[in-house]
Amino acid sequence: MKVTRSVYSKRWQLYLAAAAFFFILFERRAAMVVLVQDVISHFNQVSDRIELAGSSIIRLDMLPPEAAAICEFLNDQKVGRYDLDPRLFVDNGNALQRTIDTCWPKRLVKGARHRFIPAGVDFQEPGCRVEEIGRGVAHVACEQ
Amino acid sequence: MLPANSDVVALTLVQATLIPWLGGIALLRMFRKNLFYPSFPWTSFAGLPLATGLLLRYAVELLTGNSLYADIMCLATAVAGALPALEMSRSVVASRFVLAWRYIWLFPVFCLMISWLSVVSPILMGDAKVMWFFHGKMIFFAKGINMAAGFDDPSVVFSHPDYPKLVATTGAAIANIATFWNDYLPKFSVALVQLPVFAFFCDLISAGQPLLGLVLLISGTSAAGTLLYNGYMDGLLGLWLTGFLGALFCLVAPTPGKSRPPSERRELPGFFAAMALVMLPLLKYEGLPLALIFAGVSGFLFRGQITARLREKHFFKNHSYACAVAALGVFCFAIWRLNCLRWGLSNDLSGDLPSMLQRLQGRVVDPSAWRLCLDYFSDYFAPPWLLAISVALGLLIRKKGGDQEQEKVVITCFAGGFLYVLFLLFVYLGTHHDLFWHLNFSSLRTLMPAQNALMAGFGLFMLSRR
Numbered sequence: 001m002k003v004t005r006s007v008y009s010k011r012w013q014l015y016l017a018a019a020a021f022f023f024i025l026f027e028r029r030a031a032m033v034v035l036v037q038d039v040i041s042h043f044n045q046v047s048d049r050i051e052l053a054g055s056s057i058i059r060l061d062m063l064p065p066e067a068a069a070i071c072e073f074l075n076d077q078k079v080g081r082y083d084l085d086p087r088l089f090v091d092n093g094n095a096l097q098r099t100i101d102t103c104w105p106k107r108l109v110k111g112a113r114h115r116f117i118p119a120g121v122d123f124q125e126p127g128c129r130v131e132e133i134g135r136g137v138a139h140v141a142c143e144q
Numbered sequence: 145m146l147p148a149n150s151d152v153v154a155l156t157l158v159q160a161t162l163i164p165w166l167g168g169i170a171l172l173r174m175f176r177k178n179l180f181y182p183s184f185p186w187t188s189f190a191g192l193p194l195a196t197g198l199l200l201r202y203a204v205e206l207l208t209g210n211s212l213y214a215d216i217m218c219l220a221t222a223v224a225g226a227l228p229a230l231e232m233s234r235s236v237v238a239s240r241f242v243l244a245w246r247y248i249w250l251f252p253v254f255c256l257m258i259s260w261l262s263v264v265s266p267i268l269m270g271d272a273k274v275m276w277f278f279h280g281k282m283i284f285f286a287k288g289i290n291m292a293a294g295f296d297d298p299s300v301v302f303s304h305p306d307y308p309k310l311v312a313t314t315g316a317a318i319a320n321i322a323t324f325w326n327d328y329l330p331k332f333s334v335a336l337v338q339l340p341v342f343a344f345f346c347d348l349i350s351a352g353q354p355l356l357g358l359v360l361l362i363s364g365t366s367a368a369g370t371l372l373y374n375g376y377m378d379g380l381l382g383l384w385l386t387g388f389l390g391a392l393f394c395l396v397a398p399t400p401g402k403s404r405p406p407s408e409r410r411e412l413p414g415f416f417a418a419m420a421l422v423m424l425p426l427l428k429y430e431g432l433p434l435a436l437i438f439a440g441v442s443g444f445l446f447r448g449q450i451t452a453r454l455r456e457k458h459f460f461k462n463h464s465y466a467c468a469v470a471a472l473g474v475f476c477f478a479i480w481r482l483n484c485l486r487w488g489l490s491n492d493l494s495g496d497l498p499s500m501l502q503r504l505q506g507r508v509v510d511p512s513a514w515r516l517c518l519d520y521f522s523d524y525f526a527p528p529w530l531l532a533i534s535v536a537l538g539l540l541i542r543k544k545g546g547d548q549e550q551e552k553v554v555i556t557c558f559a560g561g562f563l564y565v566l567f568l569l570f571v572y573l574g575t576h577h578d579l580f581w582h583l584n585f586s587s588l589r590t591l592m593p594a595q596n597a598l599m600a601g602f603g604l605f606m607l608s609r610r
Contacts, residue, residue, distance in 0.1 A: 013537060014609045020533050021602035024595065025362065031369035038370050039257075042264050047147030049264040054149025054156075056324035062268055097274040097302050104278065105285040108299040 058102060064092060065135040067099035070116050073133050074106045081109040085117040088137065115140040156322045156329055157259065161336065163222045164197025169232065170225030171196055175465035180232050181412045182239045184347045186251040188412055189236060191343030195419055197221075198336060199472050202313050202426070206479040209290035211283070211320055218317075247350035254342045255335075261373040262335040266327040272375025275303045277330055280315035284325050289313065289483070296487050306489035308480060310426040311337055311377065331375050337427070338372070338380050341387040344416055348390065356397070359603030360390040366599075367525065367592050377428040378589035382596040384427065385434055388420035389557055389600045392442055396549035397608070415466040422473025429491075432477075433567050434593055438560040445552040500574035507573040517572055520583040525595035526565045534558040534598050537605065550608035557601025564594045 042049070052059075060068035066088055074082060082103070089096040100108050117123055119138045123130050127143040172179050172193060181188040200221065205214035267277045278300075286293035295305035314337065315330030322329050341364070348357030364386030365372060371379030394413035421439055424431030443450060453459060460467055484490070507513035522528065538558035541551045568590055575582045 013540060014606060016533065017537060017602040017605040017609075020530065020537075021359075021599060021606065024530070024599045024602070025366060028366045031367050035369045035372070038265075039261060042261055047150075050147040050153055051149045052266075053263050053326075053328035054152035054322075056322075056326060058325075059266060059327050062266065062327075094270060094274060100299055101274045101278040101281070101303075104281055105294075107294065107297060110298075 060102070063098055063102055064089075064095040066092075066116075066137050067095055067102060069133055069135040069137045070099055071103040071106070073116075073137075073139060074103050074114075077114075079106065079114050081107050081112040081114070083110060083112040083115040084108060085115065085121070087118050087121065088116060113142055115142070152322060153263065153329070156318060157263065157332055159321050160318045160332060161194070163218050164201055164336070165190065165194045166197070166223075166225035166229055167200055167218050167221035168193030168195065168197030168225070169229050170221040171200055171468075172465050173225070173228040175468055178235070179228070180235045180239070183351060183409055184344070184412045185236065185239075185248070185351065186343035187340065187347050187416060189232060190251070191340030192412075192415060192419060193225075194336065195340040195423065196469050196472075198310070198314055199422075199426075199469065199476060201317060202310050203472055203476050203479070205289055205313055205317075206309075206476055206483070208288070210288040211316065212287060214288070215317065215320060247346070247354075250350050251343050251346035254346060255339060258338065258342065258373060259332065259335045262331045263328055265331070265370075265373060267331055267375050268327070269370075269374050269376065272331075275307065276312055276377060277315055277327075277375055278303050279305065279307070279309055280312035280319070280330050280333070281325055283309070283313055283316035284319045284330075291487065295489055304491045306484045306491050308426050308428060308431075308477070310423075310476070311380070331373070334373055334375060334380065337423075338383050340416075340419070341383045344387055344390065348394075353394075356390065356393065356604075356607055359607065360386050360600060363596050363600040363603055367595060371589065371592075376589065378592055380427050381424060381431055381434065382593040384420045384423050384431075385438065385593045386596050386600050388417055388424075388438060389553065389597060389604070391417035391420060392556060393550065393553045393604050393607075396553060397547070411463075414463070415469070418466045418470045419473075422470050422477075425477050426473060430590060430593070434560075434564060437563045437567065438556065438597070441560045441563070442553075442556045445556060449549075496576070499576070503576065504570065504574040507579065513573060513579055516579055516583060517569060520587045521565070521569070521591065524588045525591040530595070530598060531562055531565060534601060535562060537602075538562075541605075547608055550604070554601050554605045554608060557597045557604060561594045561597035561601065564597070565591065568594070 058071075060071060063071070070082070070084075073079070084096065084099070089099070117130075117138050117140055119132050119134075119136050121138070123138070123140060125140075125142065129141050130138050131141075132138045169179065179188060179193070197218070201214050201218050204217045205211060208214065267273050279295075282293040282295065282300075282305075283289055289309060294300060311333050314333035318332050319325045319330050345357050345361045345364070348354070348360065350357075364383045365379075368379035368382055372383070373379075391413040395410050395417065421435045424435040456462075518528070535558065538555045541555065568587075572579065572583060572587070577585075
């Protein structure tokens, strides 16, 4: 009798564990489907992907347009420090962080000589020159 | 005709893999003559030396604050490791096990797959872009982990500059090899860091423990989705934790290569478990409580065996390589924390314990906070029924039902997973962020390792009762 009870207890615990394991696996199907779809999507245009991976060009097309305009400008003009108007990225997710990351090693410094503001905003400060650089951004250079 | 830049990609990836691998072999060779374990071919030949080499480079970079010194040292150790690597290759061929392993190709396939996915998908997603690999970019441009990197810059506080830097530093090292930073090649560091775990799982599948290998592989990867290669650390954390649990199971369960003495069969899983424990806190801070909880629970359950092993004559001498690597990992963590203190780096959740406890007290008596946590925990990997089943099974496991030692590992999975969920609950209830925002933003990722442990526990329980 004792042996029978032991085997019985062994079995229901085993079935419970198996059910829990496979239920978790079933619950994870969404993540697995996403994984398979994503994996498949990375096996087309192989040569283009390799070319991109080995290129020293930073992908600005993956950024919000304002951020891309700012980083492009900083690189072209070889400007090392810049400031951003807080109105530039209002309600725009982590666009500010993406700008700081992508433009790095150009540094965001409060009160820097080069500043970026939303295009069309009225800006008047003595000794400053405003110039639109496109994609909704204007560059302000102050003499300081 | 080869695609443009294929030479740059191939050369960078080969160098980024070979240099730490050879360096790891050189370091391990200082402590042990024969590094190859026929029972775990890929783990001993490729996985653990690679992980050791990555740790070694990270330690030197942390110590010197200079990428150039770290690169020179890595190259020197790689040269020193070349001959031992050749010798080891000869033992692989001489072991004659190669022909007997049916699924020996599995690891190279995983290796190529994960490397390809890491390299061709850009660093695009939130935290990967503005945290983990942003830090790598800072290290790359400052030529080392030093003050010039700008971790203390007020404009980068959002990126939690005090977070561990193993993957970021490895990414910067890969960019050093390529001589430029882009959004692709540095992410190969993610593949490098997880290859040792895949080597371990593939060894189990190919060399005699297919069910154990599959259970661990499924538990470690099935919830991660693209987190395995998109540059987030959570996928890696879950994978290394599952690796630790698998290694713990191998320490007590019959492992492949039954003709070999048990001491040898246990040696490599022991080394892998030590490596996994030190890797966890170097990937992400959540890794520290994970490592402490799982080490604590398993240490408590196996206290008798551990004490007996520690009393063995020449224990530390015989396991000097594992002790050295574990010490290296602890050293890396300690040096980085010292740097954080020196540079005044802290994150939003640290250093504010009294007010955290105050918020915790406030939310503990607030039913809406509990409801919110319950909703998110239920949706994301830790529903109460799952925790209840794991606790019930953990408590009901009978000594006569199966192998006691194996069931202790199962209890480690359940108790560790459960305690980690409790820890996260404590963190969320004490957060200074809006609770809804914080849960919505992170709970999907933070709870994943806990469920990995529970799932591995159910799987290992089935295997122990077969």
